[in-house]
Amino acid sequence: MAILDGRDPIAQGVVLDLPLISENGAVVPLGISIDRxxxxxxxxQAIHVFAPANPFPHIASFRYxxxxxxxxxxxxxxxxxxxxxxxxAELSSGAVLVGESEVRVTVSGCLTMSDTxxxxxxxxxxxxxxxxxxxxxxxxxxxxxETGLRxxxxxxxxxxxxxxxxxxxxxxxxxxxxxxxxxxxxxxxLRFYIQPDAPGTLDLVWTEDTGETAEFSQDVA
Amino acid sequence: xxxxxxxxxxxxAAFAATPLLSMPFVARxxxxxxxxxxxxxxxxxxxxxxxKRRNPDxxxxxxEASPRFYTCPFSNLYLGGLRDFDSIGHSFDELTDTYGVELxxxxxxxxxxxxxxxxxxxxxxxxxDKLLLSPGIDMRWDGIEGYDEAAAELAxxxxxxxxxTELLRSQLEAMDDGGLFILSAPADxxxxxxxxxxxxxxxxxxxxxxxxxSKILILDSKDAFSKQGLFQAGWQELYGDMIEWVSxxxxxxxxxVDAENLEVETEFGEIHRADVxxxxxPQKAGFIAxxxxxxxxxxxxxxxPETFESQQVSDIYVVGDATIAAPMPxxxxxxxxxxxxxxxxxxxxxxxxxxPAPSWANTCYxxxxxxxxxxxxxxxxxENGEIISVEGSGGVSPAEADAxxxxxxxxxxxxxxxxxxxxxxGSQPA
Amino acid sequence: xxxxxxxxVHSHDRKRGDTFLMPWDKIALALAGALATxxxxxxxxxxxxDASVLAGTCANCHGTDGNSxxxxxxxAGLPFEYILEQLLAFKADEVPGTTIMGxxxxxxxxxxxxxxxLHFSEIEE
Numbered sequence: 001m002a003i004l005d006g007r008d009p010i011a012q013g014v015v016l017d018l019p020l021i022s023e024n025g026a027v028v029p030l031g032i033s034i035d036r037x038x039x040x041x042x043x044x045q046a047i048h049v050f051a052p053a054n055p056f057p058h059i060a061s062f063r064y065x066x067x068x069x070x071x072x073x074x075x076x077x078x079x080x081x082x083x084x085x086x087x088x089a090e091l092s093s094g095a096v097l098v099g100e101s102e103v104r105v106t107v108s109g110c111l112t113m114s115d116t117x118x119x120x121x122x123x124x125x126x127x128x129x130x131x132x133x134x135x136x137x138x139x140x141x142x143x144x145x146e147t148g149l150r151x152x153x154x155x156x157x158x159x160x161x162x163x164x165x166x167x168x169x170x171x172x173x174x175x176x177x178x179x180x181x182x183x184x185x186x187x188x189x190l191r192f193y194i195q196p197d198a199p200g201t202l203d204l205v206w207t208e209d210t211g212e213t214a215e216f217s218q219d220v221a
Numbered sequence: 222x223x224x225x226x227x228x229x230x231x232x233x234a235a236f237a238a239t240p241l242l243s244m245p246f247v248a249r250x251x252x253x254x255x256x257x258x259x260x261x262x263x264x265x266x267x268x269x270x271x272x273k274r275r276n277p278d279x280x281x282x283x284x285e286a287s288p289r290f291y292t293c294p295f296s297n298l299y300l301g302g303l304r305d306f307d308s309i310g311h312s313f314d315e316l317t318d319t320y321g322v323e324l325x326x327x328x329x330x331x332x333x334x335x336x337x338x339x340x341x342x343x344x345x346x347x348x349x350d351k352l353l354l355s356p357g358i359d360m361r362w363d364g365i366e367g368y369d370e371a372a373a374e375l376a377x378x379x380x381x382x383x384x385x386t387e388l389l390r391s392q393l394e395a396m397d398d399g400g401l402f403i404l405s406a407p408a409d410x411x412x413x414x415x416x417x418x419x420x421x422x423x424x425x426x427x428x429x430x431x432x433x434x435s436k437i438l439i440l441d442s443k444d445a446f447s448k449q450g451l452f453q454a455g456w457q458e459l460y461g462d463m464i465e466w467v468s469x470x471x472x473x474x475x476x477x478v479d480a481e482n483l484e485v486e487t488e489f490g491e492i493h494r495a496d497v498x499x500x501x502x503p504q505k506a507g508f509i510a511x512x513x514x515x516x517x518x519x520x521x522x523x524x525x526p527e528t529f530e531s532q533q534v535s536d537i538y539v540v541g542d543a544t545i546a547a548p549m550p551x552x553x554x555x556x557x558x559x560x561x562x563x564x565x566x567x568x569x570x571x572x573x574x575x576x577p578a579p580s581w582a583n584t585c586y587x588x589x590x591x592x593x594x595x596x597x598x599x600x601x602x603x604e605n606g607e608i609i610s611v612e613g614s615g616g617v618s619p620a621e622a623d624a625x626x627x628x629x630x631x632x633x634x635x636x637x638x639x640x641x642x643x644x645x646x647g648s649q650p651a
Numbered sequence: 652x653x654x655x656x657x658x659x660v661h662s663h664d665r666k667r668g669d670t671f672l673m674p675w676d677k678i679a680l681a682l683a684g685a686l687a688t689x690x691x692x693x694x695x696x697x698x699x700x701d702a703s704v705l706a707g708t709c710a711n712c713h714g715t716d717g718n719s720x721x722x723x724x725x726x727a728g729l730p731f732e733y734i735l736e737q738l739l740a741f742k743a744d745e746v747p748g749t750t751i752m753g754x755x756x757x758x759x760x761x762x763x764x765x766x767x768x769l770h771f772s773e774i775e776e
Contacts, residue, residue, distance in 0.1 A: 020519050023409040023547050027444050027469070106547040126472060126489045138489065140470065186444070187470035271707070554711055561707035577701040582708040582755055596751050600758020614758030618750070630750050632722045633712075639721030640714045650721050 003048055003088055007096050012036060014087050014099025017074075025079045025105040027185045034071040034089050036097065044071035046090040051183050053083035055149060059183040062192070065174050067092070070134040070193035076185040078147075079105050123214045127204065131221055134193035137168065137176075141206050141214055147182040163188050165207040170200040170220065196220050253278035254571035257339050257349040259329045259509050261285030261313055263292075263553035264541030265355030266645045267560030268567075273320040275568040282323040282347060283316060284339065290646070291382035293413060294553045295638050300379070300390050301423030302431075303591055308651035309382060315647025332513035334534040351567045353538040354515070354522075355556065356507025357381070358412050361520070364503035365405075365478055372480035376498035380412060392497045393424060398432035400496030405475040405485060406441045407503050410521070412542045412551045414447035415597070417501055419587040422452065425460040426590050437464045438495075440487060441473040447550075448587060448597055448617050455589035455627075475500070506543035513537055521545045526603045528566035528576050529559055538563045548610045549601050554583045557641060579603055586634035594630030702770040705763055709771070717771045731772035738764040 013036030022028045034044050043066075049059040059077050071089065079085070082104045089097040121142050128138040141163055148160025166188070168176040175194050194202070204216040253276055258265045261283055269283045289310040298304040316322040325347075331340040332352065339347045360378060362369045368376070379389040393402070402424060406417040421437050428435040445468075446452070456464045467473035477486040483498045505511075505520030515522045515531040522539045523532040524546065531537045540563050541556035549555045558581040566576040581601040588594050599615035601608050618630060639650040706717075709726070713719050717727035726734060740746045742756035742764065756764065 020517065021410070021545055021547060024443070024445060029408075128489045140472075140489070142470065189470070557711055558708045562704065565701070565704055565707075577704045580705050580708065582711070582758065584712060584751060584755070598751050598754040600755060611758040614754060614756075616754050626748075626750060629748070633750060636719065636722030637712050640710070640712050640719050640723055643720045644710045644715045 003090070004096060007094065009088060009096040009098035011098050013097045014089055016085065016087060016099050016101040018085055018101045018103050020102075021104045021106065022079065023106055025081070027076050028079050028103060028105075030073075030075050030077050030085065032071075032073045032087055034097065038091070039093060041067065042091055042093045042095075043067045043069050044089050045069075045092050047071060047073065048088045048090075049077070050086045050088075051077065051079055051083055052086060054078070054080045054183050056147075056182045058181050059085075060181060061179040063177040063179075065177070068175075068195040068197065070195060072134075072193050074189075074191040076189045078183045078185055079103055080183075081105055123206075123212070125204075125206065125214050125216050127216050127218065129202065129218055129220060134195045135220060136191060136193055137202070137204075138191045139166065139204060139216075140187055140189045141166075142187055143206075143208070145180075145182070145184055145186045145188060149182070160209065162209045163206050164209050165205075166190060167205045167207075168192070168194065169203045169205075170194070170196050194220075253280075254350040255280045255348065256282070256351045256353060256567060256571075257347050258283045258353045258355065259285075259339065260355035260357060260507070260541070261287070261290050261316075261324075262355055262357055262541065262556065263641075263645060264556035264560040264563075265353065266290070266313070266316060267557045268353050268355065268538075268540065268564045269316055269322045270320055270645065271561045271564035272568055273316075273322060275564060276572065277321065279568065279571060280323070281321075282325060283313065284325045284327060284329045284341065284347070285313070286326065286328045287383075288312070288326050291386070292553065292638075292642070293380070293382045293416070294641075296379070296382040296386045297416070297420045297423045298588065299386060300393065300420060301427045302390075303423065303426075304651065306387060306390075311642055311646035311648045313646065319647065329509050330512070332509065332537070334514060334537060337536060349536075350571060351536050351538065352513075353540065353563060353567065354507075354510055354513060354543070355541045355560065356510045356539070356543045358504040358542050358551075359507050361503040361505055364407075365475060365500065367478040367480065368500050368502055372478055373500070375480040376478060376483060376495075376500050378501050379499060380416075380501050380504070389497070389499055393427065396432065396435070396496050399434040400432065401436050401438060401494070402428075402497045402499070403438045403440060403483075403485065403493055403495035404499045405478075405501060406439060406443065406446070407501050408442040408469075408474075410547065410551060411501070411504050413585075414550050414552075415452075415585055415587045418446060418448070418452045419589070420499075421464055422456065422459075422587070422589040425456070425463050428463065429460060435463070438493065439464065439466045439473075440475050440485065440493065441466060441468055442475070443473075444469045447585070448595055450620055451595045451618060452587070452589065454620065455593055455595065459590045459593060504542075506539075510539060510543050515539055516543075517545075519545075526606065526608045527579055528570075529563040530566065538567060546608055548599070549581060549583055549608055550585065550599075552583055552585050553641065554585060554637075555581070557645060558582060581608075584637065586630065586637055588631055588634055589627075590631075592624075592631050593627045594632070594634045595627070596630055596633075702766040705759070705767055706770045709767065716774045718774075718776065725776065726771045727774040728776040729772060731768050734771055735765055735768035738768060 015033045015035050017031030047062045050057045084100040084102045086100045124142040126140045130136040143163050146158050146161040166178040176192050199221045202218050202220045206214045258269050269281050291310045295309050313324050317324050328342040330342050377385045377389045379385045472487045472489045474488045475485045476488050483495045485493050506516050506522050510516050510522050515533050517523050522544045524544050529538050529540050540559035542551040562579040569576040584598045586596045595618045597617045600611040642648040712723050713726050719725040741752040744753050
């Protein structure tokens with residue numbers, strides 16, 4: 001695997017919060033945190049999430065460009081069938097942590113029509129910033145996150161249409177970045193944490209695969 | 222030689238015809254084993270009856286805290302003013318008088334799986350060869366901030382039929398015309414997946430007749446719900462825009478409850494104020510399951526699907542809402558079907574036979590209006606150690622159906638309730 | 652004929668190893684019904700479970716032993732041939748005005764439907 005680049009992952013420190021059984025594979029809540037003593041200047045640089053049995057296993061990657069990261073996330077993912085969800089965490093030291101958790105899916109989610117989204121308000125965003133140490137940023141964008149794998153009632157393939165990226169900046173500094181793929185649930189939902197070192201403006205930008213963007217700004221202390 | 226069924230029939234006929242009926246059943250030689258059942262609802266009472274029907278020589282003791290069992294199914298009709306509360310209550314007379322089940326009206330408090338004993342609230346201990354738990358659900362009082370048992374006295378869940386249901390009805394009756402009824406619906410898995418949506422339907426029917434300017438708001442922790450298309454089409458047809466549904470992705474998830482002020486706060490910070498607030502919180506298996514050590518870390522009970530015996534403690538069988546039986550839903554119908562399969566498995570085990578292969582079906586009727594019924598059905602088997610829905614079977618009522626079809630399903634909904642309550646408790650239609 | 656023989660055996664308590672009196676009248680009816688609908692040709696797969704276990708779930712709507720107290724029809728004691736024809740017709744979506752039985756009947760093999768028909772036909776009303 002390219003991410004590992006020949007490194008042996010350590011099965012330690014990746015804490016996953018996933019249901020043991022999911023009755024709707026289209027929306028499976030996933031929580032991730034990294035719980036491991038770090039060296040002085042060591043921090044989590046990236047977290048990668050996989051569903052090995054999905055048609056496109058790479059669910060998402062989350063990147064923390066600087067040492068003031070809080071590697072804790074909540075999102076919602078699609079699981080096509082029962083399988084383990086595998087998470088890799090890359091540390092600045094070069095070490096890679098791995099964790100996995102098995103989810104039993106009783107109704108296949110990806111190819112059914114159970115995803116709901118409001119066509120009139122695609123690109124509408126919701127954000128809730130809760131200041132603290134760290135500051136929680138809860139985000140949602142109304143979007144079908146079409147996989148390009150399902151058909152409409154007439155049997156035609158619904159074209160792929162994805163929110164591919166969410167970037168968070170404070171001032172001009174990138175503080176968090178998410179690459180989202182087909183196995184992120186409709187209406188991409190993400191809670192992440194930031195630790196601003198000074199008051200500033202938090203700017204969020206979501207980018208669709210068409211290049212179209214949605215933006216949100218709020219002052220944070 | 223005659224069939225087993227006929228044997229049972231003639232035995233019952235013999236009892237009916239002789240003074241034996243009035244004799245306590247314990248006087249009979251009961252050497253085929255001792256089964257203790259906790260919970261007299263859809264799973265437990267069914268299992269008690271069907272164990273006795275299969276083998277009257279097995280001693281069956283039913284432990285149930287209430288002298289009458291009130292059903293969650295059809296409690297929505299009571300909430301909508303279509304039935305009185307008494308009509309959803311059922312006694313255990315048939316089980317005790319016709320089938321010779323021993324009834325203990327008490328809470329069960331603890332289980333010692335190694336010693337094969339159940340402890341009652343009184344401190345008394347009952348020994349068993351096989352224990353069957355039909356514990357239903359308990360609320361997760363830590364599931365939503367601010368929603369604890371005290372809060373439920375102001376903003377009822379009414380998700381166990383009883384005083385909570387009566388409280389919610391009295392609040393609806395006291396509400397002024399033009400008021401707002403808010404229902405907060407939980408994420409899966411929870412008891413009775415279509416239940417919250419039938420509830421708002423029948424409350425809408427009540428409002429339409431008695432308080433026509435009132436509104437209903439459903440704040441949902443899900444993006445999709447059971448029979449959604451049918452419910453939403455029916456709401457539109459019968460109640461116009463009275464009912465609004467807010468999905469998870471539209472900020473429907475309630476994260477905080479202020480029961481004093483009847484206010485709820487959603488994930489993204491919206492505050493909604495209700496005139497009547499019904500919070501259905503996340504749930505888990507009833508406490509006796511946890512006390513018996515049969516629950517997993519998610520709070521539900523993993524079972525062996527062939528028999529519904531616990532995966533964690535042998536000789537303890539668990540049926541109904543407490544179990545992990547998906548794709549079978551947490552419904553009264555499922556609990557009844559599981560109770561019968563567990564009964565066959567227990568009888569087979571006690572008589573040294575192999576349990577017959579299980580088969581279950583489920584049908585959930587929902588009423589959108591008194592003459593507007595919809596249904597979802599499923600047929601289930603075990604394949605490769607897992608419960609599966611039989612391919613090509615089951616499904617929901619057609620989206621395109623005429624008023625006659627909906628009216629027929631509404632009649633069958635009542636017919637179903639009459640039949641299943643007769644099957645379980647020997648009740649007669651109200 | 653082999654399928655029919657198995658069906659009759661399985662509708663009784665095969666676990667007890669009883670070699671009981673064959674209900675010849677039922678067999679005659681079954682044969683007539685089977686020939687009319689062609690079910691005997693559909694294969695000789697054995698029923699995997701007791702008819703009484705399969706039937707347990709019917710009682711949910713049709714009452715204990717198929718004696719319904721309410722709006723849903725009773726099925727106890729109806730002629731074997733009639734029940735079987737109905738069940739097969741439900742399965743094939745051939746009964747006008749059906750609400751739910753089509754969806755349920757599709758969950759059972761023809762042999763299982765035969766076993767159920769025999770089971771309920773044997774019960775007294």
